[in-house]
Amino acid sequence: MDGDAPQLNDLLSALEDGHIQTKAQKDLNPVYGKQSKIKKIGKALEDFEKQEIEQEVGKKQLTQEMNRYSNIIRRNKVADTVVFPQYKHEEATPIEEISVKSSLKDQIDSVVESLNIEKEVKENEKLVSKKMSIEEQKERIQELAKLRGLMFYEEIKARRQNKIKSKKYHRILKHEKDKEKKKQIELMIEEDPELAVEFERKKEFQRLQERITQRHKNSNWARQMKQKGLMKINEVRQAINEKDKIGKELAEKIQKENIFDEKQFFNGPQLDKDIRQMLGEVVSEDEDKEVNEQEVELEKKMAQDRIKQLTDPSLDNNAIMSMKFMKRARAKEIEEMKDILADKQMEEDIEKDGILVENNDVIPTNQTAGNINMEDDDIKIQTKEDQIASINIEQEVNNKKKLKEKGLDAMLKELQKEAQDNEEMSEEDEEKEEKKENERKKMKRKKMQRKKMKKKKRIKKIIYKLILVIKKNIVKKKIKKGQKWKLLNLKEMKIKIKS
Known part of the structure; x- marks a missing residue:
């Protein structure tokens, strides 16, 4: 506490009643008195002060630990030679020797021992070896050695085949494998006819899938090859043909x-x-x-x-x-x-x-038209087309009668007027079409004339350029008399250009 801070006695002196004052002093003496065992709360330290204290304590601990090895260091410095021996590692004990004490393990061990599985296996092997003679045992060992050798050879062969990058080789290998699979399937079907039904179901499903999707024909790879124009390469063309063949076989x-x-x-x-x-x-x-x-x-x-x-x-x-x-x-x-x-x-x-026939009577097929004896002269044998035409005519006649009965003659007149108007409109349309055709012909003629004019201009430009080239080179004609040079006229030049 600071000296300027108020003391407890100063606070107690403020009390008016003396009896209460003395009583309070007696109660607080064991806490604030000189003989009190209660320590005062100190002021909290700052961070840098804490760090300094921690460093000092750490130094003391390090010096104490390092002083332990000071004698050894002095001895090694003074000694002529220093030896650092290698400590031998303890050998690892096998799992069988490690004994785990647990009631469950003891129960399992007791059950295994009661079954005597290992003993039975060993006894069976001994019986087999006893029945077999020494020569038979040697033959068996040789057969096993051959099998191991064949397996090793097949592994090496498979590795070598996987390293080969030739597409043709892998394609041939694939065909051979497919043939072997087909043969195996045929043998299986002969043995079990039920398998044939399953194979047919699978084939039906594949056919249906191929018809719907066209997967083999429209695959991304085949599409890219066709777009890039790589069908000229033999290998690519063969691969695409094989895919198409598979698709056709499935779609059949x-x-x-x-x-x-x-x-x-x-x-x-x-x-x-x-x-x-x-x-x-x-x-x-x-x-x-x-x-x-x-x-x-x-x-x-x-x-x-x-x-x-x-x-x-x-x-x-x-x-x-x-x-x-x-x-x-x-x-x-x-x-x-x-x-x-x-x-x-x-x-x-x-x-x-x-x-x-026309009046819905029936003539038997055995009779001919000449042998028919009927009173009505109008009856004639008709085909199906004639019957349909006669029915249509009757329907038109009946419709006209109904219109007259209902008093719809005005409607017929209106229809006739509309037909006349349509005819007039059709004449106007024909005139318009004729005008359009004439205009088109004129446009075509103009285009042809323009093309001709362009061609003429191009020809003139080419001739003019040729003339300039000839003028630059100065094509001369040598005359014997006087050894003089004569320039060619433009007319002669044009004739040569045309030729």
Whole structure:
């Protein structure tokens, strides 16, 4: 505390009551008295003061530690030779010798010992060696050595092949591996027919994926090679052709799904008929009818075969064909085939029963037009086109009658006026078009004239330049008499330029 600071006695003297003053002094004597054991709180030290104190304490501790080695240092300085011996490291003890004391380990060890696995293995090996003779054992050792040698040789071969950078070599290797895989798959299919179904499903999925994405054809690498014009390089062209080949193979449909039959097409009756007509042979009406009948039967057969394929119950078990959109497509195709069959049946029925006439009567096909005995002279045999034309005429007549009945003659007049106006407008349009065509022709003529003028100007410029060049070089003509030189005239120069 500072000397100017107020003391406790000064504060107590301010009290008026003396009795309270004496009592307070007695209570505070053990704390603030001279004989009190309570220490006063000192003032807090600053940072630099703390650092100085810490440094002094550290120095003292260091000197005490260094004084321990002072005698050894003096001895080494005085000595003639100093020896620094290498301490031997203790050998590492194996894990088996280390004993871990735990109840769990003891339990595991007891279980393993009770099983006697190692003993049984050793006994089995001894039994095998006892049954085998010494020669057999030697042969077995030799076989194992050969196998190890082959494995080592294959490893070296694989490393050497991986180091080869030739694309052609790797392509040939790839083809060989693919062939081996195909052979293995064929053998597996022969052994297990169930595997064949799985392989077919995978192929179907790959085909569908290829048809949708066209991954092999439109890959980034192939596109870049085509854009940069690197198709001329043999290796690049072969690689792209291989990719296209893979895409085509995957995109091909299964033969069962195809309706088209080559034998039926190329051996068909229509083809024979066309060939005979090309050769100039006459085809009779009976033969023509037979050909048509055969064609109808062939189409019906193809449609029926397709319906059988689409209604096959095995398709429902297929992962792709059992999808909703595939089922919808199948149902739609079945309906189309049924419609085709119905149309063909209708045509056959009409040909068998008879042909239609103008008054909706039917004439049997066995009779001819000359043998028909009917009272009405207006009845004539009609084709389908004539029937459609007659129906259209009847509809127009009926529409006109309805318009007259409703009193819509005014509407007809308005329509006639509109038609006349349209005709007038069309005449005006024709005149405008003629004017436009004339203008276009004039523009073309002007363009042609401009081009001709430009060509003439270019030719004149070229001639003028040539003349200047000739003037600079001064083409001279030597005359025998007098050994004089004569300049060529401009006319002669122009003739030479033209030639």
